[in-house]
Amino acid sequence: MTFKESLTTLPQYILPHHPLSRLMRQLTHSNNKTWKNLFIKQIASHYGVNMDEAIDSDINAYRSFNQFFTRELKPGVRAIANEKGDIASPADGTVSQAGDITEGNIIQAKGKSYTATDLLGGDEERAAPFKNGKFTTIYLSPKDYHRLHMPLNGTLQEMIHVPGRLFSVNAATANSVPRLFARNERVVAIFDTEIGPMALVLVGAIFVASIETVWHGEVTPPTVKDIRSWQYIRKNAPKLKRGEEMGRFNMGSTIIVLYGNDVMKWEDGFVAGKEVQLGEKMGHTLI
Template sequence: MAKKVLRLMTELSSRKSISRIMGRFSHSSVSRYVIPTFIRNYKIPASEAEKDISEYHSLNAFFTRKLKPGMRPIDTDEHSLTSPVDARITAMGDISSGTILNVKGQNYSIDELLHHSPHLELYKNGYVFVLYLSPTDYHRIHSPVTGVKMESEHIRGRVYPVNDFAMTHMPSVLSRNERLITYIAHSFGEVAVIKVGAMNVSSIQYSDESVSQWSKGDDLAYFEFGSTVVLLMENGTFTPRDDLKPGDTVRMGQALGDLHPSPLSGNH
C-alpha cells in the first residue's frame, strides 16, 4: 500500500484536486509511517539528515529536511556561482535572443518563463541551467551567490509533472507550472532563481520570507514534492565550467562556473 501511495505522489498530476489530497496526506501524521519505505525505494542517504528518522512527524517534514552541518561544502572561490540544489542538469547553455534552446527537445521563451517581467531584458543573451530534482535528492534550495533580493514573484500556475516524460512530451511545462522567482543582485549583476513547482498546490516555500539578502550557500527556499530549478545569469556575466554537460549530477554548493563583469554593459 505504501509503495502505491508513493508512486501516486511522485507521478505528478496537473489536477489540483488530487494535488490537494496528496498535499494533505504528506503533511499528516499518518504519512510518517511511509518514510522508511520512501527512503528504501529511492535509496535516500538518511544518515545525512539533520534529525533521526523517528523525529520527522510527517512525510513532508522528512522530504523538506535540512542536512547535518558540513554535508554540502560551499565552494569558497569569491567569484564562483554555486549550484543551489542537488540535481541532475537537464539543460545548460547560452540564451539566444530571449530563447532557451533544446530543453528536452523544446525551446522556451524567457518572456513566458519570467511572466513578462521587466527583468527579462537582463537575461535575453545570458546563460541558463535547468536543474531537475528527483525524489531521491535533498530538496532545499540555497542561494547560488552572495547578494541582495531585488524582487520576488510568485506565479500561480498548473502542477504538471517535471519528469523526463513530461518535459519531453508536454508543451512548455516550465512556463506553465507554478513558479517562485527570486531576483538576486550580486557584485557583477543579477541572477534569477526560478523554482518550478509540481505535485502540491503552494509546493514552493521561502525558508524565511523576511530575509532579503544571502551569502552564497544560505538556505533560500524548499520544495514539497517534485521540482526543477531554472537558474538564469545576466547577459555576459557568467562563464560555465568546461567539464559540465547535460545529464551530469551536481550537489548544492559545487561551483557551476565563474561570475565576472559584463563586457556588454561595462558592469563592474
Template sequence: MTRRLLRAMTELSSRKFVSRLTGSFAKSAFSRRLIPRFAATYRIAVEEAEKRLEEYGTLNEFFTRRLKPGSRPIDEAVDTLVSPVDARITACGPIRDGLLLQIKGQDYTLDELLNGSPRTRQYRHGYYWVLYLSPTDYHRIHSPCAGEIVETEHVPGKVYPVNEFGLTFMRRVLSRNERLVTYIRHEGGELAVVKVGALNVSSIRYVEPLPARLGRGDELAYFEFGSTVVLLTEDGTVEPRTDLKAGDTVRMGHRLGTLARK
C-alpha cells in the first residue's frame, strides 16, 4: 500500500510544470541565499568551483558551475573511453540482443531508450553504463572520447526521479523521461550519450556554441539539477574495465574502457 501511494504521489509530481516552477525559483535572485546551505548540506567541494560562493548570482548558476582548471584530469592513454560525468554507476554491462539487462530489476530495450532510432541496430550487442549524478556531484557533461557529433535528438517525456526509488519502483523511468541524445563518431565506431532528465530538472542544455568536433573531455552539455547519463557503445568497439561494477563511483575523465580502432 505504501509503495503504491508513493508511486502515485511521484506520478502526480512528475509534471513538467512542477519542474518549471522549481527551475524558475532556482534561477531567481531569491535562491542565492540558499547556496551556502545547499553546499553544506550536500558536502560539495566548494574549493573546486571556478568562483567563490558569493560570486554566484543564483542557485542554478552555482549548480551548473564549472570547476577550476585541472580539477578533473583526463586519462591520456591512447584510445581511452572516459566517464563523461562525476557519478555513481547504477548499472553496466553488455547489451544483449538489444536489451539493457537488470537496471534496478528492470530490463530496457534500445528501441525505447533511443526512441526507435534507426541507429539502434548498431548497438544491439554493444556495452552500456548507467551513470547517476546526485546533487553532490559536478553537473557538467563532457565528451567521453574525441570525435564528431553526427546526430542529436531531443525526446520529450516525463520528469520522474532517477534516484534509487525512481529506478526501482517506477516503471521504466529511463525510457519515459525526457532525453537528449548525442551520437558521436570516433575512429573505431560510434557511441551514444543519452542524457536523461529527472524530477526538478528544469532542463538539459548543450553548451553554446556546440562544436561539430569534440576532444576527449571537452564540454558537451549540462544538467540543471541531478539526473542520469546512459552511455552506449556500438557492437565490438570497446573493451570495458572489468573492475568497475554497480555501486562504484567515477569522476569525469576516469577511464571506463579502451576503444577499438578500425
C-alpha cells in the first residue's frame, strides 16, 4: 500500500456509504433531459465509452443515466466462447486477480486475502466446495458494459444477499482495505454446473445504486441488517445458458467467480491486469 493509496482510502472509512449511494441512485434515475444528457456526455467522453456497440447510440434515446449505463449491446458485438469445455468471461472489465483458492483463502491483492466463507456470507458448508478451488476477480470500470452473463450453463441453487459497507473497489482500495470484498455489500448466486458448484459474487461499491438479477429483479436496495437467502427447488429453479444474461450493476463494480477443486483451469495469460470482454474464453473445464 502506497502513501497515495492511503490518502485515497482513509476518507472512505468515515463516508456515509449508503446515504451517498441512495443519492446517486436518485440522480442516475432522474428523467431530467438536460441533467441526464450532460451526465452521459461527460462520462462517455471522459472514459471513452464506445457507443457504436450499443443497440441505441443516440443518448437522447435513454430516459435516464442509469438506462444508458446498463445499455444493451448490439447482437454479435461480443462473441461467446462456445466450444465444448469453454468457460466464458461473465463481463467486460479488467482482471484484478485470478488463481487458486488455498485452504479457503482468496487473494485480494499483494499481502491481502479473505476467506471464501466470509465472501459467501459466513456459512462454512456453503463455502466448502470451493476450499481448494479456483477464483477470479473482474473489475468493471465506468466505460465497460455493465450487464453480467453466465460463464457456463447452470441451474440456480441459492441466492444470498450479504449486507455490508460500500467501499470503492478500484485497485487503490483493493490494495489498502483489508478483506474488502468480504466487507462490501454483495449478492451471491450459486449455480450447479457440469463441473459442480459455481459461485458468482456481485460486489457492491460506493455509488452502486443497486444490483439486479434476471430471475429476481432488484435485490438491493433495500439495504438490510441481516443476511437474506433464497433457495431454489430444482424443478422450478432458473436455468441459464452460457453467455445468457444473469444480472447487472446499476453503476460499476466487481464480479468474483469461484469454482471447485480440479474441475477447471484458467487460460494462459489470464492474469491480473488483463483486460477482458464478455464472452471471451477465460478458462476450460477439466471434467
